[in-house]
Amino acid sequence: MNIGDVAERSGLPAKTIRYYEDIGFIKPKRGANGYRHFEERELHKLAFIGRARSLGFTIDDCRTLLALYEDKDRASADVKRIAKQNLKEIDAKIAGLQAMRATLSHLVDACAGDHRPDCPILADLGRG
Amino acid sequence: MNIGDVAERSGLPAKTIRYYEDIGFIKPKRGANGYRHFEERELHKLAFIGRARSLGFTIDDCRTLLALYEDKDRASADVKRIAKQNLKEIDAKIAGLQAMRATLSHLVDACAGDHRPDCPILADLGRG
DNA sequence: CTTGACCTTCCACCTGCTGGAACCATTATC
DNA sequence: GATAATGGTTCCAGCAGGTGGAAGGTCAAG
Helix, strand or coil: HHHHHHHHHHCCCCHHHHHHHHHCCCCCCCCCCCCCEHHHHHHHHHHHHHHHHHCCCHHHHHHHHHHHCCCCCCCCHHHHHHHHHHHHHHHHHHHHHHHHHHHHHHHHCCCCCCCCCCHHHHHHHHHC | CHHHHHHHCCCHHHHHHHHHCCCCCCEEEEEECCEECHHHHHHHHHHHHHHHHHCCCCCCHHHHHHHHHHHHHHHCCHHHHHHHHHHHHHHHHHHHHHHHHHHHHHHHHHHCCCCCCCCCCCCCCCCC
C-alpha cells in the first residue's frame, strides 16, 4: 500500500501519517522510488492510534498503549490504570466546560440582542 | 502601575501580559527606565480579556469583543451572536467528550484489571 | 508527450502561551 | 558604599499535534 491508500483506510491524513513516522510510531519500508510501502500491520497500528487519539489519549499515552498492545505478557491492569486516569481527565474537562456554559448561557439569556448598545455580556466581562 | 501589580490585580501572569502587548491588545507607556507603565484602563482591558478567555473565547473573539466593548454605538445583537456561537461550540465539545467518556467508561468496566494479558480496552482499540 | 494525480522532502506556521538566559533597575539590609 | 533580593527588560526556544505550501520526482492514462 502507498500512503494514500493507508490514509483512506485509516481515516488519517497522509500528512499525519508522515508525522507519525517522524515521531517513531511506524517505520514503513521504502520502495526503489522512495515511496513508503505499508503492510497491513502498519495500517492496523495507525488505526489503533487514530482511535486512541479520538478517545482523548495523548501521543504519549498512545506510545504506552501501543507498547502494551504489542507485549503479549502485559497485564490488563496497566491498561486499565491508564484508561481510568484518562477518564478522570475527561470528567474534569466536561465539568469545566459545563461551568463555562452555565455562565455564558446565563449572559446570553440576559442579553436583549437588539440594536441598542446596552449589553449584559460586555457589562459582565467589563466589571471590576 | 508596573507589570507585577497588573499581573496581581488582573490575575494574569506577567508573561501573558507581555504577550498580549505583543499581539496588540494593549500599548502601555514606557518610563525612563524602560519599564511598562499601566493605567487603570489597561488593567481593566486585561481583566476583560482574562474573563473572556476563561469563558472559552478565542483571542480573535476577544479582539472583536473588545472592539465592541469600546464602541459605544455597537448593537448588543453583535455581542449576543458571538456569544451564542461560542455556546454552540462549547456544547459540541461537551457532547464529544461525553461520547468519548461513554466509550472509555464502558471499556474500563469491561476490563478485569488483573494480571492476565487479556484486555478489552486494547482489543477494542485494535479491532479492524 | 503531456496531463494530472500521487509521492517525496523541508521549512514555516498555527494557538496561546511558558520557560529560561542574560542583562539592567530598584530597594532593603548591613 | 557594597551587596543581595527582587523587580523589570529583551530575545530565543519550545510545548502539542499537527497543517500548509513550495519545489520537485514518479507513475498511469490518453
